[in-house]
Amino acid sequence: MTKILNVHNLGKTYTSGSKKLTVLEDISFEVEEGATFAIVGPSGSGKTTLLGLCAGLDQADSGTITLCGASLDAMNEDELAQLRNRNVGFIFQNFQLLPTLTALENVIVPLELQGAKNAAKIGLELLEKVGLADRSHHYPSQLSGGEQQRVALARAFSNTPSILFADEPTGNLDNETGEKVIQLLFDLNEAAGTTLVIVTHDLELAQRTQRILRLKGGKVLTNQLTEAL
């Protein structure tokens, strides 16, 4: 199978005053195209930092990342933005919807950034899929947490990404709502054949993916197939 994400000897250090804090050290792993992949670990283990680096949201201090065949360390900010816009979808713990836009407008932001013409049509179809077609003109403040996350899901799929990064997608939701959102995420993912990388505390959720990478203190503890666990 083709590798969509390839991380090799990755390292990241933050400087706080005169102190250096190593957040990630010598991380290597691969994700196959169309696979589902979970990154788990306790708070402060470097999960979110790793996700950010893999998605090209930040630059690593050492090592290389290849995403969708492109080496991220050789790209500038605008090239990275273009890569994300064409190939990457995001789901955040805090939903991260733009408060000034309606549900539909939020969904089609990635398409509009591309200059796509049939954005509204695609957006409405996606809202239909997440069960929010009738709320398309509502603003985020008029939606519940679960509804906001469903809008975020629709947005994540709007640009038909090759890979989807989800950062604690149920972190701000109750169990029942969280379960519904996750089910929807996996359904949409399966239908679209997208690669899914999830960062989570939730082992139950992690076990629904094909492979789990365990982090501790910025280092890889294990990287195993879920079946093997």
Next chain:
Amino acid sequence: MAWRDGRASIKRLLLFMASIVLGIAALVSIQSFGGNLKQNFTQQSKSLMGSDFLIVANEPPTEIVQRVLDSLGGANATEINFPSMVSFPNKRATKLAFVRGINGGYPFYGSLVTKPPAAAIEYQRLGGALVDATLMLQYGLKTGDSISVGMVTLPIVGSITSGPGSTGISASIAPPVYIPYRFIDRTGLVQTGSRVEYKNYFVANPEPNYVELAKRLDPILDAENADLDTHESTGRQLGRRYENFGKFLNLVAFIALLLGCVGIASSVHIYIKEKLISIAVLKCLGATRKQTFLIFLVQIAGMGLIGGLIGTALGLILQQSFPLLLRDFLPIELKVSFLWQPLIIGPLLGLIMSVLFALSPLIGTWYVSPLQALRIQEGVSTKTRRANVFVMAAILLFLFAFSFWLLKQVSFALAFVGGILIVFSILTGIAVVFMRAIKRYFPSSWGFVARQSLLNLFRPNNQTLVLLLSIGVGTFLISTLYFSKDILLAKTALESSTKTPNLILMDVQSDQTQEASQSIREAGLPVIDNFPIVTMRMHSIKGRSVNDIRQDSLRTVNRWILNHEFRVTYRDSLVASETLASGKWNPLFSKGDAIPISLSDNVARDAQVVEGDTLVFNVQGVLMETVVANTRTVDWGRMQMNFSVIFPKGVLENAPQFHILSTNAPDEKSSASLQRKLVRKFPTVSIIDVRQLIGLVQDILDKISWVINFMAFFSILTGIIVLIGSIRTSKYQRIRENVLLRTLGAQSSQILKITALEYLYLGLMGSIIGIGLSLLGSQLLATFVFKAAFIPSWIPFLVVVPGITLLVLLIGLTNSRSVLKSPPLEVLRKEGT
């Protein structure tokens, strides 16, 4: 706790503070300058007058006045002055000048600064003239050249750099020419109808009690149409005149401060909103309402006090520039010193205004429920709303109290507060309507970038309204100023371009009228007007003698009516600048008891008379009984001869009179040539060149508007600080939005465009709203105050709107650098590492 909590937000608190610094600085500088001016006028009142006191009249001392002069030990110096044409034989040029014939050691205080210095003392002995330095420069004159004043030609022995009580402006209208008193008779310029002043200067040692002196002499002198002016009263009068200008500038500065306070209110509102959870947590931990309220009150009060102190310091530095700015308007050399009053007012005002304007959001902390720590509750409680009404009332009360303190008159203070409320309400109203219209008719067809930037104006905790208000007020002030200047200048320019007079010949004696008219026609120019003028004074009003009215301490008749020498004409029809306000126009007086006359409405008002009331005029010794037949509304602003009293034909034809002739010279050359010719033939005739006067009006307006612009600039600057404050306040929201967009794949150029367009909209909307209101205000001014047509010039649209928009754009982008540069990872940061 206040300090510990504020420490984390110190930058934002400092920005709130900066909003009021400029307003305070402007107010303190003007207050301090005004105080200094008053002090200087009092200290230099003798230098302003050149003596301790003087007795002045428009005619040679009568027997009674002479007796008064003698009883005071005789004048130490005497002066006869009048405006007259002077000519320079070597240069073949003529100019209207203010001729002062001096006898004695005037000025006794202050100095007459001449070049060479000795000329100020020796011109009387040498029999030469002193000529205004600017006039000499204009005509390329030098010491030794000649000047003709009427029939007399004298050598110029020096140039006058400055003299007692003279301003640059007055000198440019009629520059002073000093000649020895003994030559006045020989000039032949003192004739019937000449506007001559006879001054007798006194040096008192020891100084008398001026109140007592005025009490003793005023009734005697008033009856003889003479006046006593003391250095104290002159200083006071001048102080009052400048005080009015100072009051106006104070109000402009106050508006800047108000704007800053509105900025504070808005920023504190957001600041407190962001602190709601902390307040709720504090309350959960046992903090009382009072404690949490005080934490933030102390922060705001501290910030206001520091802002007041910095503003005061800045104001004191700023006031040093005022003597330079107002140089042309001031008759004295201003010595600037520090006064205690503005030093107290500045910090106090900073403290009160910031607390008062922040009180509404601060009260919100009082009613925050500890439950907010668990669940955010939206909406405003009834209690908060009620408290806000009280806060609003307190703000209005304070505004009124402060304006009253500045203006010293209840009606003015009410009008100012009302005006402010109206302007702010209209601006807010327009801004709200504008924003709603955008929301309703949202340009959905626009591209994403343009739409997103427009939507940013509606982001949560946006300060769009405050920004539109501050940009709008600044633009409104500057544009209104420009439009008003425009109306005034357009009015004069319009009239000068048509077949209206632009050269006016004053003091033409009856026997000269024919010949003077002939000379004008020979030059190929028309005689447009020929008004006969008869001078007279009021003798009695409604059967009560003027002297009797003067003694009445409860009189309602304006004093000037009692002392004024009226220049009256007679004619059978109204002219273009007049409209009949009441009564019937009488073209001709045939026979009857009283002569029906026409009064301008302002004279009727000041004399407290209406149609049918009788007035007796003293026409050079002959008493004439008249009845008010009608009143006229006169457009005094027109550059033409207007009259407050008009007699019908058939009454004054045989009275001693002189004439005013007017013509229209198409260009400066023909105007100068005619003036030379007329002055040579009729040395006693004064000529007013309206074209030159218009240039002068423009010059004066330019200078005044420069000063006002300087003050309006404070509003703009305050607006800029409010803008920076707002950008900083919404920084985290902006970072979140931009980073999210970047995460979703937005290019740097797209984000930059979204940000730039947002400020472009803000700048454009604010300035358009400001200029729109200014157009409305100027139209009202033109209709009701200037009574002129208003054709707005394009300059404010071409300069002010793009200028302010560009400024907002630049400041917005400069202050958004950190937002634009934030790495996309920030979007995940709040969610843990």
